[in-house]
Amino acid sequence: MFDVIVIGAGVIGCGVARELSKYNLNICVLEKGSDVAVGTTKANSAIVHAGHDAKPGSLKSVLNKKGNAMFDRLSKELDFPFKRNGSLVVCFNKEDLGKLQELKERGEQNGISGLKILDKNELMAMEPNLNSNIVAALYAPTGGIVCPYEMTIALAENAFTNGVDFKFNCEVLDVVKEKDSFIVKTNLEDIEGRLIINAAGVNADSINNMVSENKINIIARKGEYCLFDKTAGKTVEKTIFQLPTKMGKGVLVTPTVDGNLLIGPNAIDIEDKGDLNTTGEGLGEILEKAKLTLKNIPMRSIITSFAGLRAHSTEDDFIIGESEDVDNFINAAGIESPGLSSAPAIAEMIENIVINKLNPDKNHKFNPIRKGIPKFREMSNEERKEIIKINPLYGNIICRCELVTEGEIVDAIRRPMGARDLDGVKRRTRAGMGRCQSGFCSTKVVDILARELNMSKMDVTKFGGKSNILLNENKR
Incomplete structure (x- = not known):
């Protein structure tokens, strides 16, 4: 049985998982997609709002201000791009x-x-x-810009290396409250946990409404x-x-x-x-x-x-906290703008709720540092020569538009929480995000995925499920 089950592997779910990995807790994150950051997190304005827009006194205003101030430290610890451009x-x-x-x-x-x-x-x-x-x-x-999926990947990798379990392609079908635990029924298996954190994005209302009489509408x-x-x-x-x-x-x-x-x-x-x-x-x-x-x-x-x-919540504010009628069921729902800006503070707020509920010991082995994939496009020529000496795969350009090397793609696949499909590689390396939009590099990335994952090229997908890149094989 898990101590904590987090439903949803977007920036909120992964942020919460990373914060809770600071404690001796058995944590599992459930995600119906094939990777982290495949929902709202992957497609938004990527803005870290200054915090002047939200209604004073609302959760949005309080958490936006606090979250904004946390980005400098967090981006350095986890090595993701962030800039205070104003x-x-x-x-x-x-x-x-x-x-x-x-x-x-x-x-x-x-x-x-x-x-x-x-x-x-x-x-x-x-x-x-x-x-x-x-x-x-x-x-x-104090306004800023960030890459939301790189940030989420960084949070997830750090949570994973600190002991958090992730289950992908795992869709929640029902949540049943038992006396001292929950049974989460999924398309893969039934999973038991003492405490649930609902970070399911646009589907957070469905998850809440499975167990609570206090219905919400997203x-x-x-x-x-x-x-x-x-x-x-x-x-x-x-x-x-x-x-x-x-x-x-x-x-x-x-x-x-x-x-x-x-x-x-x-x-x-x-x-x-x-x-x-x-x-x-x-x-x-x-x-x-x-x-x-x-x-x-x-x-x-x-x-x-x-x-x-x-x-968007019909309450027009974040819905964060323990359900009034279901003990140990914690919502992080209605997280729209400025949700990305508030994400670090939301994770910390939920961390405090969980600590008060479960009273866990600190994880003294927690390591807050995560190093990202070296970016060939950002290196000087001397740095490029050095990394090619260490790993010759960095001398093979795969994506011309974004100057992404084979070394970066292999790193994206082999690292903790590594990419398993074309979009996973794309989010981690930017291969395919340039002017030609994968026109040149997609076939080469398919080849590398098949080789590294020891699978047929016919089984390589764009984003998991049935999104196979190749449908037929011509035999001559």
Whole structure:
């Protein structure tokens, strides 16, 4: 029997698992996908919000502020990319300057430091590619950008090396409360645990409603994005938000930590929690709204589009804590924006709840440090020569667009919680994320996966399940 069962291996579930691995607890994470970070975590704005937007006193405001401050230490311990690039909320009409001031005052109520309203001249000096129709902006220097799936992979690897068990392709079908434990029925096996943490994203309401009479409702809110080539990555340096108006909330324009430009999202409530399709109408909407922010949108530099789902709670705040009618059942539900920004603080909050419930001893062997895969594209020529001497596979470029080597791909497969499919390699190394979008490197990555995992190329998948890359083999 496990002491703790975490349902969901997104940034919240993996963050909680890593925090709890600091104690002598038998922990298991259940994930219905083939890898960590395959739900909401893999497809969002990748923003670490400063914290001026949330309603003062809400969990969102408290945890956003606390979580934001934890990223510097966490990124150094776990070796994932994070940058404090700052953010701007731009205002298009002088009539709305009062709303910009209100937003600043709200941020100050939330305890956010360094907020400043910039006039047009100050703003244009900072971001010369912004549209000339902008009259002012709220500047938040503590805003940042991160790679959410690299962060989650880092959390999971560190949790795993500190003793946490992960079960993939493991879908929860039911949760049954026994006298002193829970039986989690899955498509693979029945799993018993003393305490449950529900971090199931858009499906957290289904998990909660299996055991609690206090029903919750999570709405899947789809957002569509356009991703631009690195040639457009210097268009802006800050993350640019639009001040909400009567025409809507607007879209953001931001650089990514990997040097791309990202525009989006829109917001569409959907019933199908598996619907990640993009639409011409939706993508057209976000690009049209982005024209308010930028002088020119480099349309020819769009390399892909994607959609992600946000877990919107009808309570309009995070739902975190032990269920009132089910002992030892802890929710981390409704974790929408600023969920990524708040994730480290959410994990710590749940850690404290579990400690009070189970009173575990400290794990004195806990190691907080995790080293990521060496990135050939970021090395100097001297560093490249040295790593090729150590491992000749680093001398073989597999992904030309992102300069990813065979050594990095093999490391991604062999390391703890290693990649088992094409998307797993992609998230760990960026192989296939460049301008050609896997056109050149995908067949080579399939070959490496098959070789390293001692499997047929016919069995290699894109993202687990029946997503096989090769369907037929020609025999001559």
